Amino acid sequence: MVLFEYLTKIPPAQAIGVSIVGALGLTTLTWGTFRYTGEDFGGALPGEPRTTSAEWQAATRDYIIAQKMNPISSYRK
Numbered sequence: 001m002v003l004f005e006y007l008t009k010i011p012p013a014q015a016i017g018v019s020i021v022g023a024l025g026l027t028t029l030t031w032g033t034f035r036y037t038g039e040d041f042g043g044a045l046p047g048e049p050r051t052t053s054a055e056w057q058a059a060t061r062d063y064i065i066a067q068k069m070n071p072i073s074s075y076r077k
Helices: 002-009 012-037 054-067
Strands: none
Touching: 002 012
16 A cells, blocks of 8 residues: 555656566566576576586487488588
């Protein structure tokens, strides 16, 4: 209720600005909380996906070699 009373007493343009900044701040706080206190996905750093780990990248390189992948093999001059 305190926030509602504050927003009704200030000019409309300022109320919109305060609301937008408050929403962005709350969003950032929520994102940071989930990002840095969530479960570890096994990546290179805590909270990063598993595909950023060195083991995953090495396995990907081995798979590329085994499949003889060449992304620009159909390129012609």
